[in-house]
Amino acid sequence: MGGPAAGRTVDAMATTTKVQLRALVRASGGPRYAVAVAVDALGTGLLRPFLLLYGVTVLRLSASATGIAMTAGIVAGLACMPAVGRWLDRGARSTVVAASMLIRVLGVALLLATPAGHVRLFAAAALFLGIGNQAWPAAHAALVATVAHGRERDAALAAGRALRNAGMGAGALVATACLAGGTTALQALAAVTGLAYLTAAALAWSVHLRTQPAATPAKDRAHVPAPRMRTLLAANVVYVFCLNVPEIALPLVLVTQLHASPVWSAAIFVANTALVVILQVPVTVLLSRFSRRIVLALAGVVIAASYLGFLAATSLGHGWRAPVIAAVSVLCTVGEIAYAGSATALVTALAPAHVLGRALARFQLSTGFGLAVSPAVITALASHGQAVLWGSLAATTLLSATAVATEKDQGTRLSGCCPRARAGS
Numbered sequence: 001m002g003g004p005a006a007g008r009t010v011d012a013m014a015t016t017t018k019v020q021l022r023a024l025v026r027a028s029g030g031p032r033y034a035v036a037v038a039v040d041a042l043g044t045g046l047l048r049p050f051l052l053l054y055g056v057t058v059l060r061l062s063a064s065a066t067g068i069a070m071t072a073g074i075v076a077g078l079a080c081m082p083a084v085g086r087w088l089d090r091g092a093r094s095t096v097v098a099a100s101m102l103i104r105v106l107g108v109a110l111l112l113a114t115p116a117g118h119v120r121l122f123a124a125a126a127l128f129l130g131i132g133n134q135a136w137p138a139a140h141a142a143l144v145a146t147v148a149h150g151r152e153r154d155a156a157l158a159a160g161r162a163l164r165n166a167g168m169g170a171g172a173l174v175a176t177a178c179l180a181g182g183t184t185a186l187q188a189l190a191a192v193t194g195l196a197y198l199t200a201a202a203l204a205w206s207v208h209l210r211t212q213p214a215a216t217p218a219k220d221r222a223h224v225p226a227p228r229m230r231t232l233l234a235a236n237v238v239y240v241f242c243l244n245v246p247e248i249a250l251p252l253v254l255v256t257q258l259h260a261s262p263v264w265s266a267a268i269f270v271a272n273t274a275l276v277v278i279l280q281v282p283v284t285v286l287l288s289r290f291s292r293r294i295v296l297a298l299a300g301v302v303i304a305a306s307y308l309g310f311l312a313a314t315s316l317g318h319g320w321r322a323p324v325i326a327a328v329s330v331l332c333t334v335g336e337i338a339y340a341g342s343a344t345a346l347v348t349a350l351a352p353a354h355v356l357g358r359a360l361a362r363f364q365l366s367t368g369f370g371l372a373v374s375p376a377v378i379t380a381l382a383s384h385g386q387a388v389l390w391g392s393l394a395a396t397t398l399l400s401a402t403a404v405a406t407e408k409d410q411g412t413r414l415s416g417c418c419p420r421a422r423a424g425s
Contacts, residue, residue, distance in 0.1 A: 030147075033094070034163065036203035037140070040101055041164040043196030045171020046189050047108070048133070050179075051126070054190065058183050060116045069123040071372070073130025078368045081361040084135045088142045088357025094207040096139040101201035104132035108194035112187065132197075134368050137344075138360040145348045145356065146211055151288045154345040158284035161340055166277045169270075213354070229350055229359065231407040233366040235300075235400035236343060240370030241378070241393060242303045242336045246272040246329060249378045250310075253325070253386070258314065260322040268329045275333045276340075283334070284341035292349060293404060295342040300401025302335035304394040311390035 047054075055066030087096055107128030114121040140160060148156045178185040251265035287295045309328035313321055344363065351359035381389040 030207060032203050033143070033207050036097075036101075036200040036207075037160055037163055038167045039196050039203065040136070040200035041167025042171040043104075043193040043200065044133070044164075045168035045173075046175045046196070047171075047193040048129075048168075049172050050175055050186065050189070051129070053179075054111070054186050055122055058116070058186050059114055059118070059122055061119055061122060065119050066122070069119060069126045070130075072123060073126035073128075074134070074368065074372055075130075076127050077130035077132070077134030078365055078372075080131050081134060081138065081365050081368075082358070084138055085358035085361025088139065088360065089213065089355060090357075091211045091213045093139075093143045093146050093211060094204055094209040097136065097143055098201045098205035100132045100135040100139050101197045101204060102132075103128050103135075105194050105197045105201065107132065108190055108197065111190050112194070134364060137367070138357070138364045141344050141348060141360050142357055143207075143209060146209060151285075153348065154288060154292070154341065155281060155285055157344055157348075158280045158341045162277050162280040165273055165280075169273045169277070229347065229362075231403050232296075232343075232346065232350075233362055235404050236363065236366040237370040237373075238396050238400040239296075239300060239303070239339050239343065240367050241374045241397075242332060242339065244371065244374045244378065245332055248375050249382070249389070250325065250329065252379065252382055253310070253314070253389075254322060257382070257386075258321050264322045264326060268326050271326075272329065272333045272336075275330065276337060279334075280337050280341060283337050284345075287338060287341065292342045292346040293407070295338055296346055297401045297405035299335050299338035299342060300397050300404065302338060303332060304397040304401065306332035306335055307390045307394035307397065311386055311394075314386045314390075 051070060052063070052066050055061045055069070056063055059066075061069075084096065107125045110121055110125035110128065114125060141157060144156045144160060145153055175189055178189055181188075246269050250268055251262070254260040254265050255262055290298075306328055309331060310325055313324040313328055316324055344360075347359055347363045348356065378389070381392050
């Protein structure tokens with residue numbers, strides 16, 4: 001049954017949703033910045049998963065040389081993070097975001113200019129791409145933390161992650177569809193990626209957001225100390241392994257050890273991406289009634305439980321293993337969503353205003369290090385059997401969750417960490 005009252009209720013709900021959406025976009029940096037994030041993510045999805053393939057098929061480099069060049073780019077990007085943090089602490093916001101995009105334009109240009117067999121130019125391209133990829137998360141988080149505060153900031157960070165995953169997923173799908181075109185198609189994808197980065201940089205720069213550098217307390221003028229977040233940063237190295245479980249651990253186990261169809265690995269990866277896009281904001285908002293630290297610790301417990309679920313699934317009969325692993329992967333994704341929605345938010349809440357940029361840079365260092373070492377660690381553990389792989393991951397994640405839950409927030413502020421933003425170049 002329906003009627004005028006029901007119609008008014010639906011209209012009121014629609015109006016409320018629109019207002020909330022506008023507020024979320026505003027807290028995320030505004031419409032132009034949201035478009036910049038989406039375009040940047042689309043470009044990243046077009047190229048990043050296929051950069052190795054580009055080096056091997058288009059440039060005729062060996063797989064080992066291509067891999068080494070890409071790894072060197074990631075390491076160089078991480079090495080630049082302290083400078084990015086200092087730049088952010090001097091008040092820059094949209095300029096740093098735009099710079100992280102522009103340097104990837106240079107990387108793509110070098111990629112297109114690299115002749116076949118020229119590993120040094122490819123390494124230079126991978127270097128600039130790596131710097132941009134590593135600098136962007138900290139710069140984005142600092143920008144959002146400047147325009148939004150408290151739980152609104154948490155939701156905005158979650159929305160940015162969901163939007164980025166959606167853009168990267170769409171880009172990867174387009175790139176996959178174009179792979180049949182061979183070398184020419186890959187070169188065209190690289191060119192489109194460069195244009196996407198350039199467009200995103202222009203949009204991000206047009207926001208013109210910076211802050212007045214926060215005043216450093218008198219006792220810290222001679223030396224700005226790192227925020228007391230060493231436990232959080234160390235735990236983050238372990239937590240971040242969950243991001244590579246759908247991409248590395250599960251395909252490795254399913255295809256090479258359990259001899260399941262590769263379709264299962266693809267389905268799990270697609271489901272993981274879709275769930276993050278759909279659930280990241282609602283779950284983050286739902287969990288906002290709890291402290292960020294407790295949510296982060298709970299995320300570790302959920303992730304560890306999923307690891308034990310994967311271990312249990314491998315002992316089942318042949319016909320049940322893959323479906324149960326796929327089901328347990330949903331639990332792992334829920335833990336990943338809770339982790340992603342609370343970790344960066346906790347860093348922005350704990351960091352004093354005058355070292356916010358450096359705190360975010362250190363957090364990105366721990367994230368990048370975890371992502372860099374996790375493939376080697378996962379493959380090494382898997383070579384010793386399922387019990388060693390999943391048991392070790394579960395134990396270390398639980399240990400990290402315990403450390404996060406019991407750490408005291410000494411000498412830090414829990415909210416309102418950011419100075420007022422002002423317009424400017």
